Amino acid sequence: MKVLSAAVLKPAFFWLLSLLLSSLVWFIAVKASNEKDAELQKSLIIFGVMFSVLLQEVFRFAYYKLLRKANEGLAALSEDGKSPLSVQQMAYVAGLGFGIMSGAFSVVNILAGSVGPGTVGIFRDSQYYFLTSAFMTMAIILLHTFWSVLFFDGFENKRWVAVVAVIATHLLVSGLTFLNPVYEGSLIPAFVIMVLMAAWAYFTAGGSLQNLQHFFMCKENK
Amino acid sequence: MISSDSEDELYTERTALMSANASTAPSYQDRDGAPSPTNVQANRRRSAARRPANPVEGRVGAEGGPASRDGGGEGEEEEEEELILKYGAKHVIMLFVPVTLCMAVVVVTIKSVSFYTEKDGQLIYTPFTEDTDSVGRRLLNSILNTLIMISVIVVMTIILVLLYKYRCYKFIHGWLILSSLLLLFLFTYIYLGEVFKTYNVAMDYPTLILIIWNFGAVGMVCIHWKGPLQLQQAYLIMISALMALVFIKYLPEWSAWVILGAISVYDLIAVLCPKGPLRMLVETAQERNEPIFPALIYSSTMVWLVSMAKRDVDTEEHLSKTCNADNYPEVEVEANNHAVQGLDDVSDMPQTQIQGVHHSAAGGEELEEEKGVKLGLGDFIFYSVLVGKAAAGASGDWNTTLACFIAILIGLCLTLLLLAVFKKALPALPISITFGLVFYFSTDNLVRPFMDTLASHQFYI
Numbered sequence: 001m002k003v004l005s006a007a008v009l010k011p012a013f014f015w016l017l018s019l020l021l022s023s024l025v026w027f028i029a030v031k032a033s034n035e036k037d038a039e040l041q042k043s044l045i046i047f048g049v050m051f052s053v054l055l056q057e058v059f060r061f062a063y064y065k066l067l068r069k070a071n072e073g074l075a076a077l078s079e080d081g082k083s084p085l086s087v088q089q090m091a092y093v094a095g096l097g098f099g100i101m102s103g104a105f106s107v108v109n110i111l112a113g114s115v116g117p118g119t120v121g122i123f124r125d126s127q128y129y130f131l132t133s134a135f136m137t138m139a140i141i142l143l144h145t146f147w148s149v150l151f152f153d154g155f156e157n158k159r160w161v162a163v164v165a166v167i168a169t170h171l172l173v174s175g176l177t178f179l180n181p182v183y184e185g186s187l188i189p190a191f192v193i194m195v196l197m198a199a200w201a202y203f204t205a206g207g208s209l210q211n212l213q214h215f216f217m218c219k220e221n222k
Numbered sequence: 223m224i225s226s227d228s229e230d231e232l233y234t235e236r237t238a239l240m241s242a243n244a245s246t247a248p249s250y251q252d253r254d255g256a257p258s259p260t261n262v263q264a265n266r267r268r269s270a271a272r273r274p275a276n277p278v279e280g281r282v283g284a285e286g287g288p289a290s291r292d293g294g295g296e297g298e299e300e301e302e303e304e305l306i307l308k309y310g311a312k313h314v315i316m317l318f319v320p321v322t323l324c325m326a327v328v329v330v331t332i333k334s335v336s337f338y339t340e341k342d343g344q345l346i347y348t349p350f351t352e353d354t355d356s357v358g359r360r361l362l363n364s365i366l367n368t369l370i371m372i373s374v375i376v377v378m379t380i381i382l383v384l385l386y387k388y389r390c391y392k393f394i395h396g397w398l399i400l401s402s403l404l405l406l407f408l409f410t411y412i413y414l415g416e417v418f419k420t421y422n423v424a425m426d427y428p429t430l431i432l433i434i435w436n437f438g439a440v441g442m443v444c445i446h447w448k449g450p451l452q453l454q455q456a457y458l459i460m461i462s463a464l465m466a467l468v469f470i471k472y473l474p475e476w477s478a479w480v481i482l483g484a485i486s487v488y489d490l491i492a493v494l495c496p497k498g499p500l501r502m503l504v505e506t507a508q509e510r511n512e513p514i515f516p517a518l519i520y521s522s523t524m525v526w527l528v529s530m531a532k533r534d535v536d537t538e539e540h541l542s543k544t545c546n547a548d549n550y551p552e553v554e555v556e557a558n559n560h561a562v563q564g565l566d567d568v569s570d571m572p573q574t575q576i577q578g579v580h581h582s583a584a585g586g587e588e589l590e591e592e593k594g595v596k597l598g599l600g601d602f603i604f605y606s607v608l609v610g611k612a613a614a615g616a617s618g619d620w621n622t623t624l625a626c627f628i629a630i631l632i633g634l635c636l637t638l639l640l641l642a643v644f645k646k647a648l649p650a651l652p653i654s655i656t657f658g659l660v661f662y663f664s665t666d667n668l669v670r671p672f673m674d675t676l677a678s679h680q681f682y683i
Contacts, residue, residue, distance in 0.1 A: 027672065101628070
């Protein structure tokens with residue numbers, strides 16, 4: 001358990017690397033372009049977001065490969081040829097690491113700003129900025145966790161549908177945020193997708209409706 | 223440019239003492255590394271001796287017991303790899319918490335108490351000002367500052383090594399006591415004063431004197447003599463944080479970054495080169511089988527002692543038989559505060575202490591755990607300086623602070639992995655500081671504008 005909790009740092013580092021590279025690309029693009037042109041800047045940032053999403057998925061794959069190797073090493077050392085960590089545990093931790101880092105980067109500056117004096121939306125921005133940021137961040141963190149579970153499982157069992165779905169929904173959720181501040185267009189679909197992913201990940205990880213029932217009825221699982 | 227002469231002298235002495243300690247501290251990584259060959263062998267011998275008695279030991283969690291492996295050449299190798307993995311994982315966790323705590327204290331203080339971000343002059347070790355007109359001049363000044371600082375540290379380290387070599391223990395001991403006195407009393411007083419000012423808390427002198435007296439006295443006892451391990455760890459973390467705050471306040475911007483870079487290079491040279499002062503210090507300590515200055519190392523060995531409760535009589539018997547032969551330089555398993563011990567004490571200790579340590583059911587694993595891991599206080603200080611500077615920096619961006627924090631921890635992880643693989647003295651600064659610096663500059667200049675633009679439009683990636 002302690003090992004798992006410390007292991008959240010490595011995926012966080014990978015996510016950070018992906019962010020670094022995508023910011024580098026965006027920065028170069030911005031510096032190379034005309035900074036006064038607002039439309040161009042807007043399209044550049046959209047490009048930046050999409051590129052960043054794709055890069056995150058690439059790094060998720062890279063982390064998967066790294067974990068596979070490490071796991072094989074551990075399995076080779078163990079007495080019964082099986083590694084102490086299952087793929088699903090690794091996927092969960094990886095997703096958590098990605099999600100926590102992603103969430104932290106999205107929200108910590110906003111949190112710091114929310115302490116200080118000020119009025120939300122005084123320049124005709126939405127009043128619900130903080131609230132929606134909080135909800136969106138929560139959705140993103142959970143989504144990353146579920147995406148990782150599905151992603152890893154997809155590669156493990158060669159189910160490419162899962163992998164494609166993960167990438168597609170990530171792009172979709174990010175893309176929908178372009179609709180902000182029309183929060184209905186971005187938050188609600190994000191939460192719907194999150195619930196869908198949650199269910200899918202739950203069944204992929206081996207859960208079943210029966211387990212769920214037993215859990216809620218506090219029955220023992222036989 | 224210097225605030226006041228008397229204060230400055232005190233700081234001079236302080237930093238002189240702590241710099242020396244700071245530079246010697248990174249080598250203490252080797253406390254973990256250098257003796258570990260002996261320990262690992264001893265462990266293997268022990269587990270080999272144990273195996274006939276306890277055929278198959280159940281595994282505990284992810285870290286498999288080496289005992290379950292059956293003999294042969296392969297067994298030895300795989301056992302070693304398992305040890306490596308186990309060392310790696312456990313040591314990583316044992317160090318993450320104190321390093322995180324230290325950095326957290328520093329960051330919280332920097333963000334809330336404005337005293338530590340005000341420019342109030344510079345230390346005597348960095349005489350060149352950075353308030354110049356041209357960029358080139360500023361760069362030159364910071365490089366000169368770095369050269370002076372590093373040479374002071376090198377000289378101090380060499381003096382320390384010479385003192386140690388010629389057995390001037392009383393002098394070193396006195397020096398360390400004076401240094402911790404200053405830290406625990408004077409710096410705490412200043413720190414408390416500033417915190418009270420920030421939060422507008424009214425405090426009278428008698429109460430303050432009482433608080434500081436108690437804090438300082440208990441600290442001195444804990445660090446230099448005996449005390450509960452966790453209290454000692456807490457005090458070491460606090461004095462590292464205080465020292466880091468002093469550095470953050472008094473080192474000018476560019477000089478700080480160049481100094482961080484230079485000191486990791488110095489650390490690398492001093493610990494790995496055959497004639498490096500730190501390496502000589504470690505080797506001398508090893509020859510004499512003495513612990514090095516417990517007041518300057520953070521140790522986590524006792525944690526395992528506290529968590530073990532069950533007794534395993536078989537293992538104990540075997541252990542006591544094989545243990546006596548081994549001479550553990552690291553018998554700081556108990557209080558860690560036996561400042562300088564003669565060989566007699568050390569040989570008396572192994573018996574009782576090791577028996578105490580190995581009360582556990584699963585036998586094999588705990589043998590390694592008793593060793594624990596040690597990190598020098600200088601490492602704590604410089605990690606915290608890096609993160610603190612990132613937090614105090616012009617932009618005050620939390621993303622940068624977070625990125626540096628993660629970078630340092632990952633660097634520490636890698637260093638511990640290398641330590642488990644190489645099993646010798648390793649400098650703790652280079653990898654972490656390099657990662658930290660790279661991430662600081664790239665996050666501050668590349669990621670920050672990107673994230674700011676995203677946040678302003680509320681886009682999410």
